[in-house]
Amino acid sequence: MNLTAGAAAAAAGITALDTVSYLDMVVRGRPASEVPAEAADELAERAGIDLGHGEKADSRRTGLGALLGYTAGLGVGVLYGLLPGDRRPALPLAxxxxxxxxxxxxxIPLAAAGATDPRRWDATSWISDILPHLAYGLTTAVVYDRLTRPRGRPGRRWRRR
Structure with missing residues (x-):
């Protein structure tokens, strides 16, 4: 178990996810998604937290939505770090x-909050969701492997140790 390596690998994965998302915005000229902010607003309301009104409230929703995404990404990495080393899958499967x-x-939390419904997404929406998450998964797996590999030992590329 290596929670620190899981968190560090997830931080690298989040950076990759954000980079791919922002590149998509540049290439397609699409605006930033409002979905995380809408979910943050719904969750704050359910928790009895008043984010206020106007421009400051919009900024709080946007910031809270981003923080929820970072929390999800870090949580996945930390949970991955909890897996025993002998139970960790080969790099592609990881x-x-x-x-x-x-x-x-x-x-799932965005759908549960009513901010989106993946059943109604078109192919472009699915690709816009899958590609950044794929960048996260690949980056997190590779960085975790590099951080936890015993010194002097080659990495696990396609086979289990």
Whole structure:
């Protein structure tokens, strides 16, 4: 178990996810998603927290939405770090599992808050969700492997040790 390596790998994964998301915005000229802010607003309301009104409230919603995403990404990495070393899958399977876990950790709370409904997404929306999470999963798996690999030992590329 290595919680620190899991958190550090997840931080790298979050950076990759954000980079791919912002590149998508640049390439397609799409605006930032309002979904995280809407979910943050719903969750704050359910918790009895008043975010206020006007521009400051909008900024609080946006910031809280981003923080919820970071919390989900870090949580997935920390949970991955809890896996015993002999139970950790080969790198490609780890990357896939981390991708799916990050999508679930990010999308399920948004859907539960009523901010989005993945059943109604078109292909472009799915691709816009999958690609950043895939970047997260790959990056988190590779960085975790590099951080926890015994010195002088080659990395696990395609096979289990």
């Amino acid at each position: 990357a896939f599992g981390l991708t799916v876990a990050a999508m679930a950790a990010g999308d």
